[in-house]
Amino acid sequence: MGEGDAIWAPSILPHGTLSAVSHHPELHFGGKMESKVSEGGLNVTLTIRLLMHGKEVGSIIGKKGETVKKMREESGARINISEGNCPERIVTITGPTDAIFKAFAMIAYKFEEDIINSMSNSPATSKPPVTLRLVVPASQCGSLIGKGGSKIKEIRESTGAQVQVAGDMLPNSTERAVTISGTPDAIIQCVKQICVVMLESPPKGATIPYRPKPASTPVIFAGGQAYTIQGQYAIPHPDLTKLHQLAMQQTPFPPLGQTNPAFPGLDASPPASTHELTIPNDLIGCIIGRQGTKINEIRQMSGAQIKIANATEGSSERQITITGTPANISLAQYLINARLTSEVTGMGAL
Numbered sequence: 334m335g336e337g338d339a340i341w342a343p344s345i346l347p348h349g350t351l352s353a354v355s356h357h358p359e360l361h362f363g364g365k366m367e368s369k370v371s372e373g374g375l376n377v378t379l380t381i382r383l384l385m386h387g388k389e390v391g392s393i394i395g396k397k398g399e400t401v402k403k404m405r406e407e408s409g410a411r412i413n414i415s416e417g418n419c420p421e422r423i424v425t426i427t428g429p430t431d432a433i434f435k436a437f438a439m440i441a442y443k444f445e446e447d448i449i450n451s452m453s454n455s456p457a458t459s460k461p462p463v464t465l466r467l468v469v470p471a472s473q474c475g476s477l478i479g480k481g482g483s484k485i486k487e488i489r490e491s492t493g494a495q496v497q498v499a500g501d502m503l504p505n506s507t508e509r510a511v512t513i514s515g516t517p518d519a520i521i522q523c524v525k526q527i528c529v530v531m532l533e534s535p536p537k538g539a540t541i542p543y544r545p546k547p548a549s550t551p552v553i554f555a556g557g558q559a560y561t562i563q564g565q566y567a568i569p570h571p572d573l574t575k576l577h578q579l580a581m582q583q584t585p586f587p588p589l590g591q592t593n594p595a596f597p598g599l600d601a602s603p604p605a606s607t608h609e610l611t612i613p614n615d616l617i618g619c620i621i622g623r624q625g626t627k628i629n630e631i632r633q634m635s636g637a638q639i640k641i642a643n644a645t646e647g648s649s650e651r652q653i654t655i656t657g658t659p660a661n662i663s664l665a666q667y668l669i670n671a672r673l674t675s676e677v678t679g680m681g682a683l
Contacts, residue, residue, distance in 0.1 A: 379433050379528060382468040382542070383424040383440075384503075384510055390414060390422045392447050393440060400443065408435035421545035423468065430528065437524050441465065441517035462495070464514040467527070468543055471509050474498050476534035477527065484530065494523035506543035546674075573667065577634065579660035608662045610653040610669065614644060617651050620672050631668045637661035 385393070394401050394414065405412050410428035426436050444463045452460065469477065478485045478498055485496055494515035502509055513523050612620065621628045621641065632639050637657035644651060655665045 377430050377532065378428065379430055379532075380425060380427045381433060381437075381524075381528075382508075383426070384466040384468050384543070384545075385422050385424055387417075387420060387422065389444070390424065392443060393424065404436055404439045408432050408439060410436040412436060415545065419545040423543070423545065433528070434521060434525060438517065438521050441520045445517050462514040463517055463520055464512060465520060465524075467511040467513065467524075468503065468508045469498075469511050469527075469531070470536040470540040471502050471507050472537040472540070473531055473534055474509050474511075477511065477530050488523060488526045492519050492522040492526060494519035496523060496527075503543035504546075505541070507539075507541045508543045573664070576660055576664045576667070579658075605656055605658060606662065608655045608666070610655070610666070611650040612653055612669075612673070614649050614651055616673055617641065619675075620653075620669055627672060631665055631672075634668060635661050635665035637665040639665060 392400070393404070393412075395403075401412055401414070404410075408428070409432040410426050413425040413427075415423040415425075424440075426433055428436070441463050444465070448461055448463065476484065479487070485498065488494075489496055492515070494513050497512045499510040499512070511527070513520050513527075515523070619627070620631070622630070628639060628641070631637075635657070637655050640654045640656075642652040642654070653669070655662050657665070
């Protein structure tokens with residue numbers, strides 16, 4: 334079953350949210366039920382979404398998937414991991430509350446084991462806490478924080494875990510990241526309490542789940558071919574190669590003196606069009622490069638004319654004007670976006 338599929342009846346719930354339906358409709362969460370919920374005694378199905386970096390996901394999957402297989406079997410929870418090639422991945426854990434808490438405990442202890450192993454080679458003496466990031470619908474974050482921060486304070490004090498709710502929503506979604514850090518035991522207690530809060534105040538309205546974006550890979554052009562870098566290998570990229578060749582065939586501005594002799598002053602290439610982009614000031618440097626090296630590279634590869642407007646006072650953005658054929662423009666846009674993404678995902682050195 335895919336991540337975020339609807340798994341409950343009778344209520345229709347937004348995809349991928351932390352929510353529950355009791356199989357006994359007459360039971361209401363609250364009052365005396367809380368202790369039972371926190372012990373996983375209630376027959377409730379929950380879905381919890383975790384946001385992890387690639388390295389953390391690798392640790393959960395284990396060699397040939399052995400670790401995640403063991404976690405699934407021993408906890409009885411369904412554990413799905415979103416598609417690869419993203420710097421971030423979503424791990425979805427679904428099942429009855431007790432199965433979820435078992436799966437959570439196994440993940441927290443696995444991360445602690447990774448920390449201990451990494452410390453055996455380092456001079457550091459104090460052990461850093463285990464950190465997990467939950468993805469929670471923004472509409473439930475208010476209940477989690479409580480009036481004047483009372484609920485989150487209570488959770489911190491009673492579990493000993495640090496809990497932080499992100500101020501902003503995750504890109505293109507209505508979800509926020511909730512970061513929990515502490516000892517594995519503190520984290521497990523903290524997750525139990527968060528689940529109780531979620532069950533008592535289901536999400537309002539539809540939730541747009543956060544989906545991590547694939548990492549854009551750097552592009553190299555060599556001998557008229559386009560290659561993307563994946564790990565240590567250059568992989569031919571046929572679509573970009575076609576674009577590159579198209580762009581090179583149709584230079585919109587021929588060098589002076591090479592205009593079509595039959596029609597002086599006219600060239601035979603397709604009409605040029607113009608496209609405008611706005612880029613935040615703090616990212617313009619990665620597109621220009623040292624002494625203009627990157628922007629010149631993009632101009633050469635795409636065959637487009639690219640002008641970057643001067644910074645205007647009071648504006649946090651810069652205007653970029655790209656002129657050329659459609660092929661020139663789309664290739665220039667692709668290359669600019671690839672530079673931006675590599676900068677944002679920390680691959681700027683490539």
